[in-house]
Amino acid sequence: MTEMVVTPAAGLVALDLWHDTDHATAAAELGIALPGPGQALAPTLAPTQGMAQGMVLRVAPRRWWLDGAGFPATVPATTGVVTAVGGAWNRVRLSGAGWRDLLMQSGLIDAENPAFGPGSVAVTPLCHVRCAVHVRATAQCDVFVPRSYTEHCLSLWRGLGWHEVAPESGELREAAHLS
Amino acid sequence: MLLIPCPHCGPRNQEEFAYERSVDSLVRLDDAPGVAMAALYARANLRGEDHEIWVHVQGCGQWLRLTRDRVTHAFRDVEAL
């Protein structure tokens, strides 16, 4: 299987913590998990704690992406700040064991390393475009592609034998603004 | 192409990074004009180690200070800024 499903990452929110904010304290305060470098985690710290659903991705030393629903809309100014960024990104979900090969043909990170497995996150150029990769499963990963470059990347990946499959909701694809 | 140890992402290829400047050409906002202009325009470029500021601009955005041998390009040290 070599399938791509493109949807807007509409709900994506950036959480920035201050340089001197302790991550563990902030995680407890916000009630969400804050994964370490190169990692993604489900947001729930404990079954009793927090309402958020989805995924938290570490994309920078002091930045996490909150991808889902129920995340805090604001955070205390002493801790950090949240900013909606979802209009900027499309999510390309690659289903098929060949996603590693696709990444190796598009960029220069060691995606073939078994250590780069489910739960891994890498921000790196693919097709000369800075993208974020989130490994979801052995045979599936999400690539967050800047909206303006999406068609550029998709057309190169089509050339590598990946074909696009419509998302369950057609409106989503329209919102991704793909011609 | 150099392999640069990003303190956040681990080793990544040079093409993901941008060179900013040598540490000795850093201009602080409160530097006197004479000091600032000397830092920008009157610098030495000696054989030996250089302390350089780079940024992982195509990756996590981390700024780093690399200690690099100007002859062999070998990195001795990296520090997150």
Place this chain on the structure above:
Amino acid sequence: MAATGRSGSGIAAQTIGFVFDGRRMQAQTGDTLAAALVANGVGLVARSFKYHRPRGILATGVEEPSALVTVGEGAHAEPNVRASDVFVYDGLVARSQNAWPSLRWDVGAINSLAAPLIPAGFYYKTFFGSPARWMLYESVIRRAAGLGLPPTVADPDAYAHRSAFCDVLVVGAGPAGLQAAAEAAEAGRRVILIEQDAVPGGSLARETVTIDGQPGMAWAQATAARVRAAGGRVLTRTTATGYWDDNFVTAVERRTEPGQPGADIAQVLWKLRCGEVILATGTIERPLVFVDNDLPGVMLAGAVRTLALRHGVAAGQRVVIATSHDDAYRTAFALAGIGAQIVAILDSRTAPQGAIIDAARNRFAVHTDARPLRALRKGMQVSGVEALVAGTRQRFACDCLAMSGGASPVLHLHRQAGGALDYHADRGAFLPGAGRQANRTAGAAAGVHDLSAILPQAVIADPLGAATAPQPGPVWRGEAPGKAFVDFQNDVTTSDLSLAQREGYVSVEHVKRYTTLGMGTDQGKTGAMVALAQIADGRGVALPEAGLTTFRPPYTPVTMGAFAGPMHGDHAGPIRRLPLAAAHDALGALWVPAGLWFRPRVYPHAGESIGTASLREARMVRASAGVVDVSSLAKFEIAGPDALRVVAAVCATPVEKLAVGRGRYTLMLREDGIVMDDGTLWRLADDRWLLTSSSGGAARMGRHLSYVTDILLDHPRAAVVDLGEHWAGLALAGPRSAAILADLTGAAVPAHMGLADAMIAGVAVRILAASYSGERAFEVHVPAHHAAPVFASLIDAVRAAGGGAFGLDAMDHLRVEKGHVVIGAEADGRTTPADLGLGGMLRKAGGFVGWQGLTRPAMADQTGRRQLVGLTAIAGGAINEGAMLVVREGDEPLGHVTTAAPRVAGEGSIALGLLVDGRARYGETLFAWSPTRRSYVRVSVGPPLFYDDEGARYRD
């Protein structure tokens, strides 16, 4: 070389057809073109670069300097292919090159007769004078001396790039490489083994050895299979072309042969990041130096042996072998084994010893202290050799002369990696010294030739005994008159080297450039060491003292398409599409590239020119209203308790007193005081700011903000978030814009430079009241995935009001009339705020990036600086962008036109320009002179403002 027919090579092969110079021939699968040509009795394959001398096959590897051919037809034609580096496929078409009208009757060969007149440095000595004369010479030289012609149509092949990481990269699948790869893979390491040949085996292809009971090539296949079975990756037909910093190796994999159409991907450029690199790259045999050593039929002895043992082809029926070491003796046995006659073995050594010498003496006529002086020629082919045997001249008739002047370890990658070389005088060769990266050299490339030393655990059975280290051939001291070649591809002879030396070119780097030694596509792989020995001898120094030229990547020529990979056409630079691209298409937009973005330039009506359409759109904005897509603008949110510190450091204008809900125009400077970018700064909340800046400078501004935050301010409690792509931006401008917007949002519109949140078409938007056109105007910001309904509503509303969409050209006309600057045009990397008339905007107290730079006398003193002015064409004619501003045609320019535009309000041509002491020249008359566009327009100089001086139209 009358050889035809095959002896049993033991390989089951199929017969396939190919064409050389129009002649249909047959080959066997697995044949190189070189092997197939020899098998078909083709001796003459090419004409040499400079003298058009007849040339044949010299070698059987990538080092072949002479037998360059064009393979393939039409768009698939690939010039300068080494006949030894293309495997014949059914239907292959090859052509000789650099010969006219034919290979046999080449008019250019007259150069050969004129050879005494074309010595080293001929071009430098003959063609000098003005550059204009050089242009003339060059076209003549290029026609006379050259290689194959490039195809004139686009390359139809597809190329891919592929990265891979490994613990161990092994370059070369000869015995040493195979052994190293198998060991590493079976120890659980990630291994990549690359081999430029189509099959593994390397030197085993020219040996009759058995390893652990298997024939050498079968052992190679089995060992490669072991590497694969242990999880390793084996890439054949793949050449390591460059060794870069930090164990980064590039390699080119050929998935189709040169000229072969039809495959999905023709070549793959591999980018390999390796923990450790093992270079098992073997050796390249050297020629001997004697007169006419370039004749077809004079070949490297190892190549002759490869043809015999790998391809079952005898390069000749009566063969003389000339050598300086043991290895060529093996060629004698191999040839004899397929029925060729060994006329003589000429060994330059006086008393060679060893088992193989003894064995040869029993079967062949072995002459010691014997070396060739001159190859004898019959037609286009060698017919014999005149040799000096123990001081006496003797002639031997032959149809093939197999020579060996030693061998050079292939150390190109080792040197590219920064490794040292150690000279071994006994071998006349450099061996790898200390490496600078995590690499080591193994096998023959490291000077180890005995198989039992390379494969210590294996049982080796070689009927000819263990291989020994090669020794160099004798230095040529002009013992016979004529041309003795050291660089076959570039036609460099020993006389050229002597001449260079006599003329004072001592350094080997100078000799190289003067004679073109080693500057061909083969980079002197076969002859460079021979030439160095000659140069050292001429200077009376040891070889290392003569020096060595640089080993530069690529190791073998790389097709440009492999470098480009898939990044060509629309992908040569990625195209950035606006979120509303489809909607603009529906409106009939004509697109224009702006950086990587494609933006609507105009929306022409049927039959309308671009100029007419853009002026119509601009007048529409002045009359009613228009909408322009400004989504590509850079937008940053800066938020947090310390956000003001960041904003104050980046923006050179006052910021602290900006009220929440208000914005203002601002400038961002470089450290030297020059304008980096401009934009608007908005205070969204007490500790939250929005900064917009130019589309083209977005990446630079993002990095600058990050630098200021993380480096200069040492991590304040503030985050900078790049929202350039998050927000689509739609600018609504014109006298009707406020009414339209109020109607759409059902709310009062913000005052000029105010902002408000609102709803349009059910979507939450942010409205910024800023004007770039001089009219009352608003930017509507909406998250990009919700932009479509908002844009549709705006377009419907402006159309109902008599307006419509407008493009970049109209926007440019409107802003020129108002004197607004553009980064890259007016702010061109040399202008200060004061140059642009914006000096009064700056914060007097400083404290922003660039304040120190502005204090420099040359910046602070306005005298003599180029300042922004407005220009109006006086007597008709259009001002040209880029035109010089002069007092008289031919004068030194006083400035230049930065942007030209038609008047929107009124008629005629206006422009913005940068002019020395411009503000003191208001009222003067100058000429906008563009000799390249043959334009000379009289202009009057004035302030950079042509419309609504008081700014009444954009205020509330």
